Amino acid sequence: MKTITSIEEMKKWSRLALSNNKSIGFVATMGCLHEGHLSLIKTSTEECDNTVVSIFVNQTQFSPEEDFDSYPRNIKSDKLILQTAGVDIMFNPNQKDFYPEEFQSFVTVEKKTNYLCGVSRPRFFRGVTTVILKLFNIIKPNTAYFGEKDWQQLQVVRTMVRDLNMDVSIVGKPIVRDKDGLAMSSRNLNLSKSERRTALKLTQALEIVQTLVTKGESSAVNIRAKIQETIEKKQGAKIDYISVCDPENFKEQTEIHSRVLVALAVRIGTTRLIDNRIIEKN
């Protein structure tokens, strides 16, 4: 595996691979890799001739009061993991090359970012779409793999790619959970033992919802109330949002007719966690 930090070198490498008719799979991460990332990487190495993984922690998607500085980083371990996983390129550009002083161009997706994480993190999606478009332009992947834990992000990226006529296939992969059920996230590293026990209420709430709907519950109001009750049983969990919404446009539902996204964002101490589950009514 090769580590590339220069944007120009990354461009050159990609264009050479493509001119040799080698396909490129890409996984955008912010490093501190876990099993969730590895599931995306595994699919990429199986499906594509080459796999590029970026571990760039993207400042523009954090608001000033957010956790950019405390976001977990571990390049040495990331490198070892990517080597073992059969990745071809670890791409780790530095912030100043990626966002030079005079940087001033942004990509925004409008409607789909007015809900869920777009409300509580006003800069988030603009930062995500901008960094992803830049990475796509540099790396030129044929296929890019995203985790469904960030369900809204996945839909926003799909929308950008469709609207802006970009040449890349976007593939979403299911949430990977730890043994105790907690959705894999780099931010889990910031949880204390007791906070982790609190965090498990997210998983539990989503499981309860699945059971309720299977048993015939179809009121979104009741479902939201049940989630709130489950999470607030534990002290130290502060709900950011509980949403029972359309999985594509994120509009809140009152009744579950067919397929909904149940999405949660909860602060546990200083750590904000998200989780979700697609629930289908029989």
Next chain:
Amino acid sequence: MKTITSIEEMKKWSRLALSNNKSIGFVATMGCLHEGHLSLIKTSTEECDNTVVSIFVNQTQFSPEEDFDSYPRNIKSDKLILQTAGVDIMFNPNQKDFYPEEFQSFVTVEKKTNYLCGVSRPRFFRGVTTVILKLFNIIKPNTAYFGEKDWQQLQVVRTMVRDLNMDVSIVGKPIVRDKDGLAMSSRNLNLSKSERRTALKLTQALEIVQTLVTKGESSAVNIRAKIQETIEKKQGAKIDYISVCDPENFKEQTEIHSRVLVALAVRIGTTRLIDNRIIEKN
């Protein structure tokens, strides 16, 4: 010459050309072609294996009260002109394919659009950068040619290409003027004979400024006053802006030290015209 209206067909054509190692030159126009466009097209046909010209009138760069409906269109004559000029592809997608109902993604360049036309046309640059990025993604030109009449637009496109790591060279070409000195513009067609005489005051004002600076004038205040006086001598001309500014970041200057952009926007009847001149102090 082939006319392509389908985005998919345009994509296929471009990718085939590129895979055959044929370079693509691109000129983005809104049709109603004139000598200014032809100067860009001529350079493209000389420098590139293939030339694509789009004649798409881009609704997203017009505000609701602006002249999208009355913007001049003449596809038949455009086709003949492009054929004669040796263009390979006239690209004319329809609005609904280009901006489907659920379209919601935009590219914005921030700092450079806070001046000049960005002030009086708040939607303009966002529309321009979005359409240009889409066209670049569809057509994949190696080089794209832009006229310096739209000087600010040229700099904004350059900034977008740099910031978003796009693979295209941007080439600017000098303003082409009619025999009477008026800068070529599709909107000139909307001028009555008497309005055209008024419009010539823009050219005249820029020539006067050049003479003044050559003679030693270096006060931007005096230059702005002289332009205003020249234009307002004619009834029916309403000044939108007169700017003596830095040619790259558009900040207003008080003194002319080396190289400035003198830029004008003036309404003549219902037609808004722009013109500019780069002035260098000896």
